[in-house]
Amino acid sequence: MGWMQDETGLDKCDANYVALTPLSHLRRAALVFANHPAMIYGDHRVTYAQYYERCTRLASALAAKGVAPGEVVATLIPNVPAQVEAHFGVPACGAVLNTINTRLDVDTVSYIFDHGGAKLVLVDSQFLDLAEAACAQMHGPAPMLIEVPDANAGHPASGRHATYEAMLAEGDPGFEWIMPQDEWESLALNYTSGTTGRPKGVVYHHRGAYLMTMGTVVSWRMVLHPIYLTIVPLFHCNGWNHSWMMPLIGGTVVCCRDITAPAIFGAIADEGVTHLGGAPIVLNMLVNAPAEERRSFDHVVEVFTAGAPPAPATLSKIESLGFNVTQVYGLTETYGHVTECLWRGEDWDGLDKPERAAVKARQGVAFPMMENITVMDAEMQQIPKDGSAQGEIMIRGNSVMKGYYKNPSATQEAFAGGFFHSGDIALQHGDGYMQIADRAKDIIISGGENISSVEVEGVLMGHEDVLLAAVVAKPDEKWGEVPCAFVELKPGAKPDPEGLITFARRTLAGFKTPKKVVFEELPKTSTGKIQKFELRKKAQLLD
Structure with a gap:
């Protein structure tokens, strides 16, 4: 297995083995890129030295509020600085970060609070009603809520809870980060969309996130000091781990709320x-x-x-x-x-x-x-x-x-x-x-032939009037099921189902061509994915 004949004294020790964690990236950046811009959000502009201090204060404040290593801290926040800072400040006190989709309903958020066991929740003022209602429905003990106002975006503090900036002010800038001793320790908890039942809690470890940051730099052909715009919601796969990656190369995060x-x-x-x-x-x-x-x-x-x-x-x-x-x-x-x-x-x-x-x-x-x-x-x-x-x-x-x-x-x-x-x-x-x-689950089986909904959608999207298209199975007495297209048109375009079907038939085999076209705004998730499960329900009721 690659062991040499005599490896006496060749053991792991503090000098030659450190658990891999993305937390290391920001600790290094605070020194190497101390005065370089780390984050921008309107008038909020901080250097890496300032960014590190804010994350350290967050870790200290969470620990002072009783958050112990291994416990869960959740967030209900859009892509604003507090959400980025939570990616380092929460694990820096040894806790596990649970970023929650801000578009979920009260019942699902309540379930996630209960199932994940959140000890504390950082919640943007826009979503405070959601968080409070979810807490009221919980079966277990409700988490402490810390409000994150964003007055410039029209969401000032409610006055009902302690605020994020006040909590940071109480934090110790000299707090010693609690680094993982084992890279298999849990870093984050993310819940799947749950379209076919209760969402499942996906657990990330420090090693996986660290290696993701390294691999992304290579694949994206990145050099020092990129400027990254946060379009991917940070509650979705932790924004593809890009917040953890940016300090590695001294990048600047530009937050985008809307x-x-x-x-x-x-x-x-x-x-x-x-x-x-x-x-x-x-x-x-x-x-x-x-x-x-x-x-x-x-x-x-x-x-x-x-x-x-x-x-x-x-x-x-x-x-x-x-x-x-x-x-x-x-x-x-x-x-x-x-x-x-x-x-x-x-x-x-x-x-x-x-x-x-x-x-x-x-x-x-x-x-x-x-x-x-x-x-x-x-x-x-x-x-x-x-x-x-x-x-x-x-x-x-x-x-x-x-x-x-x-x-x-x-x-x-x-x-x-x-x-x-x-x-x-x-x-x-x-x-x-x-x-x-x-x-x-999206394959359409018509008369024993498999039809790829993706292939049909790609053809429909080539039409100059089509903004978005989604294709699902529609029940059919003769063929079992046939393709049904739901189409969102560009502004000013007029519905023409027969014209669109004729357009598709120029490229697709007859059995792949949509047999029904419905024009409407398509239902979407917070990450922009079309909710086909909703369209499948509608297709079941069509003539």
Whole structure:
């Protein structure tokens, strides 16, 4: 196993072995990048030395309020400085960070408070009513609430709870951070969307987050001092771990509370944003923003996009606006992105726009910190890499969750056979690049033929009047089920179901063409994903 014949005295000790943790990045940055801008949010601008002090005060104040190592501190906060600071201040007192989706209903938030056992909750004033109502419904002891006002955004303090800044003022700037002794110690608790039942608690460890930060720097081709705009909600996979990553390379975090085209274009033009992440819906918003909402800029912005596979038409259009998009893929259970469509210049530079966009829509290959990500059949054997055969994406590596909190049976099922089962159906090309065909539950089986909803959506998104499209199965007496398209039109466009079906038939086989088109605003999650489970319910009731 690689042990030499005589390793007497070659033992782990404090000098040669330290548990991996992203907390180390900020402790180093406070010294190496002390005077460099760390965070920007309107008039709030702090250096790394100031950022470190604020996180230290937070850790000290939490400990003084009785938060013990291993206990959970939750947040209900949008992408503002307090949410970024919590990513370091909470684990620095030994606690586990639980960032909660601010768009959840009272019942679900109450369940998460109970299930996760939150000792204290940092809550933005906008969501204080939600937090208080959730506490009132709890079965167990309610957490302490600390209010995070944002008066400039129209959410001043209510006066009902202690405030975040007052708590920081009580903290000790000399507090000694409680660093993990074992890198397998829990760092964060994130809850899945829970669309088919109660959400599951996904537990991250320090090692996985540390390696995620290292792998992302390589895959995103980052150099020192990037300027990162927080589009991905920090309650979603901890913002793909980017808050933990930025101190590693002395980056500046630009907080974005409200995700709008003017806010994004403004941050790029005014703050020089170089990197951002976002779901395809964000790219679509930028592509379709009217001229008065855009700002010009003279540099290329690097974009990671993930979620539902982006339509090639969207990818093709956004490059001309000054964005270079890299498709990535991952899940809550994998700390966010773990595969990337790594650009193969020698093979792809000569492709025309449509071909480039089609290639960029692939989910690609594993990030460097992962061990093995591939596509397997039902017997967990490698599928043929022929661009046609389909199987399930299977994932193995250090940036895979510890498991589901208080749910050993679900954990065992997810890890059966030594891989994490993603539930995503994909094919693999000859070069090993993976391409999602669909979620297993989204495959449409019509007359015994499998139809990829993603393929049909990609064609519909190519129509000049279509803003967004989602395709689900609709019951059919003859075929069992047929494709049903829900379409959100661009402003000013008129519904033309027959015209859209004719457009799709030019590219798709007849059985893949939507048999019904419904025009409406599509339901979306807080991260921009279309809620297909809601559309499936509607499709069941259609004639």
